Amino acid sequence: MVKSSTPVWVLLFSFMFGFEKPRVTLIGIIMVIVFGVFLTVEGETKFDMVGFVLVLVASVVSGLRWNLTQLLLQQDRLGINSPIATLYYLSPIMFVTMLFLSFVVEHPLDQFRQSEHFDNPYHVVESFGLMAIGGLLAFAMLLAEFALIKSTNTVTLSVAGISKEIVVISLSVAIYGDELTSKNILGLIVSIAGIIGYNYYKLSKSQQSNKGQYQMIPMTMSRKLED
Numbered sequence: 001m002v003k004s005s006t007p008v009w010v011l012l013f014s015f016m017f018g019f020e021k022p023r024v025t026l027i028g029i030i031m032v033i034v035f036g037v038f039l040t041v042e043g044e045t046k047f048d049m050v051g052f053v054l055v056l057v058a059s060v061v062s063g064l065r066w067n068l069t070q071l072l073l074q075q076d077r078l079g080i081n082s083p084i085a086t087l088y089y090l091s092p093i094m095f096v097t098m099l100f101l102s103f104v105v106e107h108p109l110d111q112f113r114q115s116e117h118f119d120n121p122y123h124v125v126e127s128f129g130l131m132a133i134g135g136l137l138a139f140a141m142l143l144a145e146f147a148l149i150k151s152t153n154t155v156t157l158s159v160a161g162i163s164k165e166i167v168v169i170s171l172s173v174a175i176y177g178d179e180l181t182s183k184n185i186l187g188l189i190v191s192i193a194g195i196i197g198y199n200y201y202k203l204s205k206s207q208q209s210n211k212g213q214y215q216m217i218p219m220t221m222s223r224k225l226e227d
Contacts, residue, residue, distance in 0.1 A: 002079065003055055004037035009063030010158040018066050029201055030155070033162055033194035039187025066154040073150045083146035087139075091215050152202075159198050165193055 012029050014020040042199050069090075073081055080086045080094040102108055111117045117127045166188060180188075 003059055004034055004041060006059045006062050007034055007037075007155075007158040007162065009060050010066055010154050011063075013063045013067040014153065014155055017071060019067065019070060019223065020155055025201060026155075029194055029197045032197065033159065033191055036160055036189070036191030036194055037162060037165065038188045040166075040184050040191060041187070063154075063158075066149065066157060067145065070149045082149070083143050083150060086146055087142055120161075156198075156202070162191055163195055166195075185225050 007030050011020065015022050032092065069086065072084075072086055075081060080089050118122050141185070147156055148160060169178075169188065171182075173180060
């Protein structure tokens with residue numbers, strides 16, 4: 001449930017960095033989406049304070065991370081204003097950080113020795129093959145996310161992430177037979193309504209911007225004719 005607050009932190013950091021202007025309509029739409037996600041995942045009865053704090057910190061840091069990424073993508077003078085260049089410079093530090101945490105927390109070497117997925121050459125090839133496929137998909141997803149941030153902003157990425165969660169939940173119901181309560185279904189409907197509202201909001205802003213640009217052309221031309 002706490003993870004559903006991520007769009008709120010993304011929006012707050014967008015306001016702080018100046019990527020978005022505070023508007024009641026935008027805030028209302030994001031709150032509707034968050035409420036829908038909250039209803040969709042509602043049902044967890046066991047509360048753990050450590051887990052709560054960790055997930056909350058992860059949500060806050062996630063919002064900060066994507067806004068810093070947008071800041072990098074908009075800095076042409078740094079030379080990393082494309083998705084490929086950004087990923088090229090960010091990947092090494094991400095790899096080192098994750099590798100260090102993996103060795104400290106998960107002890108992967110011990111896991112390899114004890115895991116049935118690495119007990120013979122066939123399982124080793126199969127496991128590394130699946131990891132390679134997952135890595136390629138993650139690489140493609142990161143490129144798509146960076147390209148989306150470059151073309152739009154982090155709030156749009158956050159809303160797209162909610163759309164992904166809805167697809168994942170729908171697939172889990174269709175493929176694995178997961179059951180949803182009436183409250184969960186209501187949450188899906190509310191989330192979809194919020195996403196539709198956000199798309200309409202962005203479309204309206206785009207049309208207003210284009211309309212303003214088109215209105216400037218006759219005025220400029222008329223001044224030239226007068227000169």
